[in-house]
Amino acid sequence: MIKAVIFDLDGTLLDRDESVKKFINNQYKRLHKSVGHIPKEKYTTRFIELDIRGYVWKDKVYQQLVDEFEITHVNWEDLLQDYISEFKHSCVPFPNLISMLEDLRKGNLLLGIITNGYGQFQMDNIKALGIEKYFKTILVSEWEGIKEPAPKIFKKALEKLKVSANESIFVGDHPKNDVKAAQNVGTKGIWKKDFQWENVKANITVDDLTELPLIIKSLNNQ
Incomplete structure (x- = not known):
């Protein structure tokens, strides 16, 4: 689940x-x-x-x-x-960002962010997108003292959300720092397709954020 x-x-x-x-x-x-x-x-x-x-x-x-x-x-x-x-x-959001987050929230899913970068700078960007309110936990590498792909930052997010690895999915664009790193801690790695990589060994690949709510529904119905 x-x-x-x-x-x-x-x-x-x-x-x-x-x-x-x-x-x-x-x-x-x-x-x-x-x-x-x-x-x-x-x-x-x-x-x-x-x-x-x-x-x-x-x-x-x-x-x-x-x-x-x-x-x-x-x-x-x-x-x-x-x-x-x-x-x-x-700051430019990807298409359908807010509607996707709304759908996930309506589905009672817990949401988190893990991002490398400088703390205040990344938080300013998150606020600029108007999405801070959707997330229960936001971990920025500078403030945490850990960077992706280190397992520790993924495990910390799971602890904050009070879920196990197999009860979560991680969505990212980088094959190693996001997808593989998430898989290494037992979380499903969803690849948000990016033009500069091919043949990424993700559990699932998405082109558009609107695909995520349907994917989660499908996984939970299996």
Whole structure:
């Protein structure tokens, strides 16, 4: 019997690729006096390249941008601070996010989030999506002192939700950090399909979040 659903955040609930594009376009407009000597396409494309889909923290990204583009009117620390304070205004949810969470809540399922990243930054993004109220527990790696794919952070989420591993499913976009890591603690790993990977050994694959309530209903009817 599935009693709990635990989610990854970036690439699963938050469409990070679209959010980053929106943010960097907005930053270019906002700081045009400082970065306007760089063609917009060049600035935005290079940021996205250096970001490596969030796996490089933005201190390194902005240091590289300042150096490459000879940015002198603003320093990398100011650009980083702008990212930290403004990114939340560019958060783009995946389609059907709220309706899916509503359906799960109506089904009396317990919901949690496990996400790698900086605590306040990730919480700001969760609040920006308007979804904080749906979750009984939210674990962010900085605050927990543990990162995915470590089993300990998954086990902690299960403890917080008071469910066993086989009573829960984990939904994420990363084959190793999400799907395999969840399976390693005995939880079903649901892969939220992402274009950069193929042949992911997940228990179930979903293209759209709306599939989840039906999947859970099916699992509970077996």
